[in-house]
Amino acid sequence: MLRYRHGAVDEAARRLDASDARGRLLATDGVFSMDGDIAPVAALAQMAQRRSAWLLVDDAHGLGVLGEQGGGALELAGLSAQQVPLLVGTLGKAFGCSGAFVAGDRDLIDCVMQRARSYVYTTALPPALAAAAVTAVDLAATEGWRRRRVAELVARFRTGAQREGLPLGDSQTPIQPLLLGDPARALAASQQLWDAGFWVTAIRAPTVPRGTERLRVTLSAAHTDAQVDALVTALAQAIRATAVAA
Ligand SMILES: Cc1ncc(COP(=O)(O)O)c(C=O)c1O
Known part of the structure; x- marks a missing residue:
């Protein structure tokens, strides 16, 4: 191989x-x-x-x-x-x-x-x-509306994340990574999000290369606009809070 x-x-x-x-x-x-x-x-x-x-x-x-x-x-x-x-x-x-x-x-x-x-x-x-x-x-x-809906949510998420200056990856699909670059920080941010009601997993090496540890957001057509907006706010808080801690 x-x-x-x-x-x-x-x-x-x-x-x-x-x-x-x-x-x-x-x-x-x-x-x-x-x-x-x-x-x-x-x-x-x-x-x-x-x-x-x-x-x-x-x-x-x-x-x-x-x-x-x-x-x-x-x-x-x-x-x-x-x-x-x-x-x-x-x-x-x-x-x-x-x-x-x-x-x-x-x-x-x-x-x-x-x-x-x-x-x-x-x-x-x-x-x-x-x-x-x-x-x-x-x-x-x-049911193409499901695909259109999830695409709308991806666009909404990316616009919000860009406005907040979050470390977005280059993805147009419902998988939206936010690169934090440190395993402890990714875990701390994920925990903070969990406590705020959002399930966003921390992805670490060896699943991704060392130094590219991240939060991985996965959007679904079943999410609401309000949930996506609240997620962006919670992500901004978690990422800022863990930057101070790191
Ligand atoms: C690219 C890829 N292939 C296959 C799988 C395995 O999927 P399953 O949950 O069906 O085992 C995954 C799981 O995340 C995946 O990312």
Whole structure:
């Protein structure tokens, strides 16, 4: 396994070129889980295809949220199943259930079913959850207002956070990190927010690189404008209070 930096298409190309493996699979998040930015999936797909490598996109955070029908980062970029042979998604985020899936062509899925140890030896989803997931996918595809609503809240949050001078990341998705750069400070701010009624987790190394410890806000279409405004105020207070303490 060779790693490349976050979204770095040229570096991924060099890594692929350096490998003499018979089969090569390039993997990326669709929406990056800790930064909320969208991977350059079109450029990655084109680059992988030119090298006869396969592309796998884990779009846990894009599915249901991005694209006209909630098809995620791939729908947004207009990419086909032929350009991205493997899509991994979870049911536990926008779809509000639990479990996950791999989508690809029939032969590939047969191969996963026969060879993927974690799949072969795990218990299948209970039927009730499978039914809930099917309904959730239908709702995500047909109820675009949920996507528009969460996009509105993202814009509202970012405008408020900018007004308060908060250390926003460069994300247009419902994952909105606030970079604090210190684990103790992130924990203290998270605790202060919890005490004020807001559940905002502190993300620390090794989940993110040392020195980029952060608060990670996740917005949902179910939040209200007033909740988002109150969150911005509480974040500003927590971030200021912990700056003094740090
Ligand atoms: C990119 C990505 N893929 C997969 C997962 C796993 O999701 P699940 O909760 O379905 O195990 C996560 C969890 O946060 C994630 O961020």
